[in-house]
Amino acid sequence: MATFLTGATGFLGSYIASGLLAEGEPLSVLVRAKSREDARRRLWKALQLHLDFNAFEDHLANRIEVYPGDLTESGFGLSPDDLERLIHSTESVIHCAASLNRRSERSCMNVNLRGTLAVIRLARAAQAGHGLRRFSQVSTVSVAGHRSHETVSENEAIDWSRPDYDAYGRTKKFAETMVRELLTDLPITIFRPSIILGDSRRPETTQFDMVRAFSFLAGMPVLPFRPLDRIDIVPADWVADSVVRLHRGTPRHDTYHLSAGRLSEPYFRITDALARALDSRPPTYVPILEKPFGAGVRALSHLAGGSVKLGAKLLDVFYPYLVYDTVFDSSRAVEETGRAPAPFTNYCAPLLEFARRNGFKFPYVGWVGEPEGQKDPAGVAVATDVGATRGTSP
Template structure:
């Protein structure tokens, strides 16, 4: 039977309890767009339950979250949901499943009388965010997974579909890349970029056929600009950890040919979440693509200097080298206990410049007129968070 209309999910999330997904879920609940169903891999179920409790508590409830079906069975199914014993309506429903499976591994929950039949809006954030991801895994999650979520959304007949892509669908495009660009791109640096490109093409193809989707493309996402909080230390954090591992009077970093001309485009998590929350409320955003990047980013050399200043490294020496030699150096550093991912080096001479004229106009029309804070205004908070959390992971959820 179909779940009661007052308790049944109206929104479906993938990518929970991930870094962006958790923060965005909180915003969606806070504005009253729930109840929300979250598709969770079984191995992350305990983390999802803990995070759901915390989120619901902050947005004004105490017990209004739950798993579907019996208390020992967290898999959504056609039997639908139940209300809590005290009669409170659940704000978050946890469904175990997997986007790499057709039907998302949800069985009858997507059917006409299933417990997700009431879903009208989908936020698809699940992906493998890893520069060194294996090709087979990237294909399964980023490409086929997105196609499966699209199929499920069409089967449900949703009114809105929000897809989180990445600026790096550009590949190594030489020039300025805006929201209007996609089909023309440079060669891809890795399987992450290539599969995210193919996934966005799949979304855009359905948009052209009338599917009500919106695409959001963050650049490199770092921690919260107010607190520095992040779930993992990857990307630019490799540079920061290299700096922090060295004595204060003098720090040595790599520089590769082209770094002085290349930009490193980063945005804090709170800006990305605020922007998606604001844009997703606008009916005019259906059919649009928004690039969530810094319109005035630092060049790589200035970025490293800003990090060094925030880390209180009094002098930084950049050693010119080739990427081949630098990769060998990264492997040696990792063996010495300083984790530096060689895949990060490809972004020190990245030729693409990201700009976002359409997004800036749209955000100017939103309440509060959102803007990206300059990196030097919050770099010290990122450094402080890294220092306070030395054991934070650097691997992806996959």
């Protein structure tokens, strides 16, 4: 029997996968790929932030069952035999996959709604067949919709009378509702992370969208924010550790904010920390520029080219979440796991430095032992010897 994990090739999913593997948990993972071989390569690409190749191969041989498929296809696009095998071997589910494309109603509808419904259907079949221990859904604090200067608790987050900022928040909100209403007969846990950025233990990351937006902001001499506004950021290692602990245990609640909450830091503290570490001048805060700046970012995201366009595009999408001064109380998770998230100021400077130094790309290595220069089907440059593989295994 195994934990069925979706989204293992994603940033957070890779942390959850490596956390479960470290606990000796057998895993079934659904990976978008044309074949099992491609799926294994995509998984190696995702997990190399956490494991060296030997450890990965050992897990693959002994603890990971890879299913090449897609949430939006009928029966995940699996053969009837594979689908049966997946259902019969599933002891619990962690549904982490999602579309985070805030601008695409279609992508969010397909992955976050139809995809979640398909995972619920699998859970129902497993529950009917042999019983499911737990269904955990990775949601988001974006389900809370429009907010202003608030500290939001788990029970207050969903308020159907509020508008949503985007298709992502809207579809994740309804996905939570589907899980609650269609799985009433089994233990469910909903996890709502806030902004996940980096890892509090090391500078390396494989996720650069928000880091790029921060880099863009960190380079500006004037910021259009209120310096005392808080921003709720958490490191991926803490989020995944909390998901793994609570999913494997017996959580007291059905919903957890995985956020900095009352420990969230104000902008000025983050920019001071960055200025100190990067030996630069902290920015001047001019809150009156908030609206013109938002309009300028929108215009730049359409007009400019290159990295400015990319930074502006990302900032445009995240902008509402940067100026709403809203944080999400996480005392439930902190109390139950016994661990609080590290403050962003502890690790923001090395994270930014790593991202800039590597051109906002992770230096991936490929499948070990293949001929030099060969490109694998997952688009990973192939490593030429074992020494090329990073030996990190936290």
